[in-house]
Amino acid sequence: MNNRAEERRKQVLRATLQAICDKGFSAVTLQDIADYADVSKGVISYYFKNKEDVFYHLLEWMTDRIFQSEYAAIQKESNAIDKMRAYVNAAFKNPEDNRIFYRVYLEFLAQVNQNERFREVNNTFYKNCWFIGSEIIQKGKSEGIFTNVEIESGSHMIRALIDGCLLQWLMRDDETLHSYYRDNCYETIITYLNNKKS
Amino acid sequence: MNNRAEERRKQVLRATLQAICDKGFSAVTLQDIADYADVSKGVISYYFKNKEDVFYHLLEWMTDRIFQSEYAAIQKESNAIDKMRAYVNAAFKNPEDNRIFYRVYLEFLAQVNQNERFREVNNTFYKNCWFIGSEIIQKGKSEGIFTNVEIESGSHMIRALIDGCLLQWLMRDDETLHSYYRDNCYETIITYLNNKKS
DNA sequence: AGTTTTATTCTGTCCGGTCAAATTTTTATT
DNA sequence: AATAAAAATTTGACCGGACAGAATAAAACT
Numbered sequence: 083m084n085n086r087a088e089e090r091r092k093q094v095l096r097a098t099l100q101a102i103c104d105k106g107f108s109a110v111t112l113q114d115i116a117d118y119a120d121v122s123k124g125v126i127s128y129y130f131k132n133k134e135d136v137f138y139h140l141l142e143w144m145t146d147r148i149f150q151s152e153y154a155a156i157q158k159e160s161n162a163i164d165k166m167r168a169y170v171n172a173a174f175k176n177p178e179d180n181r182i183f184y185r186v187y188l189e190f191l192a193q194v195n196q197n198e199r200f201r202e203v204n205n206t207f208y209k210n211c212w213f214i215g216s217e218i219i220q221k222g223k224s225e226g227i228f229t230n231v232e233i234e235s236g237s238h239m240i241r242a243l244i245d246g247c248l249l250q251w252l253m254r255d256d257e258t259l260h261s262y263y264r265d266n267c268y269e270t271i272i273t274y275l276n277n278k279k280s
Numbered sequence: 281m282n283n284r285a286e287e288r289r290k291q292v293l294r295a296t297l298q299a300i301c302d303k304g305f306s307a308v309t310l311q312d313i314a315d316y317a318d319v320s321k322g323v324i325s326y327y328f329k330n331k332e333d334v335f336y337h338l339l340e341w342m343t344d345r346i347f348q349s350e351y352a353a354i355q356k357e358s359n360a361i362d363k364m365r366a367y368v369n370a371a372f373k374n375p376e377d378n379r380i381f382y383r384v385y386l387e388f389l390a391q392v393n394q395n396e397r398f399r400e401v402n403n404t405f406y407k408n409c410w411f412i413g414s415e416i417i418q419k420g421k422s423e424g425i426f427t428n429v430e431i432e433s434g435s436h437m438i439r440a441l442i443d444g445c446l447l448q449w450l451m452r453d454d455e456t457l458h459s460y461y462r463d464n465c466y467e468t469i470i471t472y473l474n475n476k477k478s
Numbered sequence: 479a480g481t482t483t484t485a486t487t488c489t490g491t492c493c494g495g496t497c498a499a500a501t502t503t504t505t506a507t508t
Numbered sequence: 509a510a511t512a513a514a515a516a517t518t519t520g521a522c523c524g525g526a527c528a529g530a531a532t533a534a535a536a537c538t
Contacts, residue, residue, distance in 0.1 A: 086503095086516095086517090090517095105394070106390075106391065106393070106394040107306070107390065108305070108306030109394070111492085111493060111494080112493075112494060112495080113493080113494095121518075121519090122518060122519045122520060123494090123495090123519080123520070124495095124496090124497090124517090124518060124519055124520070125517080125518060125519085127494090127495065127496075128517070128518075132494075132495070133494070133495090185393055188389060188390050189390045191386060191390070191447070191451070192304075192305065192386050192387045192389070192390035193304065194451060195301075195304070195383055196303070196304040196307070201451075201453075204451060205451075205452075208448070208451065208452075235460075235464050238448060238461075238464065239441070239445075239464060239465075239468045241444070241448070242441055242444030242445045242447070242448050242465070243437070243440055243441050243444055243468075244444070245443075245444040245447055245448070246439070246440030246441055246442070246443040246444030246445075246447070247437075247440045247444075249389070249440070249443055249444070249447075250406070250436060250439070250440055250443070253389070253392060253399075253402060253403075253406065254403075254406075255399075262433075263436075266433050266436065266437060267437075267440070270437045270441075270472055273471075273472050273475045274468055274471050274472050276475075277471045277474075277475060278476065288483095309526085309527060309528080310527080310528065310529085311527085311528095319484075319485090320484060320485045320486075321485080321486085321528090321529090322483085322484055322485060322486080323483080323484060323485085325528095325529070325530085326483070326484075330528080330529075331528070331529090479538100480537105480538090481536100481537085481538080482535100482536080482537075482538090483534100483535080483536070483537085484533100484534080484535070484536085485532100485533080485534070485535085486531100486532080486533070486534085487530100487531080487532075487533085488529105488530080488531070488532085489528105489529090489530080489531095490527105490528100490529100490530105491526105491527085491528090492525105492526090492527085492528105493524105493525090493526085493527100494523105494524100494525095494526105495522105495523090495524100496521105496522085496523085497519105497520100497521095497522090497523105498519105498520105498521100499518105499519085499520100499521105500517105500518080500519075500520105501516100501517080501518070501519085502515105502516080502517070502518085503514105503515080503516070503517080504513105504514080504515070504516080505512100505513085505514070505515080506511100506512080506513070506514085507510100507511080507512075507513090508509100508510085508511080508512095
């Protein structure tokens with residue numbers, strides 16, 4: 083069935099994610115992916131054009147999952163402050179899985195300069211992130227807060243801080259820092275959004 | 281002479297920097313480095329233990345240069361606000377060269393999980409960055425400003441925002457955005473540091 | 479001449495992608 | 509339902525090419 087193909091593809095992508103996390107982007111071979119997925123090498127070529135194609139679809143799948151999860155989180159809340167909290171929480175949720183995700187995402191980021199298709203996927207992801215930020219700021223403005231923040235640049239700065247915090251957290255191999263960065267990230271953003279111009 | 285050796289090493293490192301920027305970390309071969317440096321492959325083996333050793337020394341050299349340049353910049357200024365401005369300016373100075381630098385630095389960051397020595401170099405770099413942030417916040421406190429910011433977490437957030445902005449700037453291939461990110465990064469940090477707790 | 483430095487060649491390893499054969503699944507026929 | 513035929517999927521051996529590092533040769537310097 084068509085279903086089988088879809089299942090296999092997912093299986094290969096999940097295997098690739100784990101393989102990259104363990105061995106690093108450039109060290110992963112087709113054989114590694116096949117081993118992690120418990121299939122033979124030929125299966126990968128059967129369902130994907132080539133290795134680059136596997137990576138491309140993995141990046142697409144990952145960034146889409148991150149966005150969907152973050153967007154769903156803010157939609158559950160009704161006011162701007164809660165939405166902001168939910169946004170940061172979503173970015174930092176699930177420490178163990180998240181670490182794998184962002185570790186691999188970072189490897190992709192490094193590849194973006196060498197690969198036009200990766201760049202396009204990432205640009206879409208950025209636009210989605212900024213969209214979330216814009217929605218929150220706009221909601222805040224409609225509530226009479228966040229009055230001194232520009233929507234566009236504000237949404238850029240929000241994502242910059244989230245990414246910067248995630249990066250630092252990723253680089254410091256200490257699980258206790260997870261909530262530290264999550265909470266400080268949130269507090270810092272709120273302070274920035276709430277600023278009263280002097 | 282010893283001098284000649286030092287010169288050759290620098291030459292190889294500079295070539296490696298350029299090669300990684302053009303071709304990507306994992307694609308760079310010893311032959312590439314030799315070609316960029318206008319020497320033969322043997323030279324590299326003569327001055328470095330192996331390819332990984334070249335990369336290690338390059339990372340060390342790069343992160344040290346970034347720190348030295350940023351630290352020198354804040355020392356030229358006398359008050360906290362000016363220091364902060366100088367810090368951000370230093371991080372964003374020299375768009376073209378900087379792009380190469382940070383592009384390659386990003387590739388190293390992605391490798392950090394696979395390489396203990398890289399991780400150590402980067403940890404040192406982070407500590408240096410946080411040190412700069414701490415100095416600025418402390419100076420501010422001694423001037424009676426930045427009163428509501430903790431020194432440690434504040435220095436973490438400052439670097440997180442700088443890195444996040446640099447990352448976004450790097451990913452968006454538009455030279456006009458350089459001053460946009462530099463200025464917004466600075467404004468956002470100052471807003472955060474100056475916050476009046478309600 | 480002897481030593482250091484540079485250039486070239488060699489060698490063993492590994493990898494991505496292919497493909498023909500084997501296996502499994504689906505469809506058609508009786 | 510049983511069987512046969514066809515289609516889809518899976519396998520792993522294989523090939524050509526690329527690379528790191530070693531070995532060797534040549535040149536430059538002292």
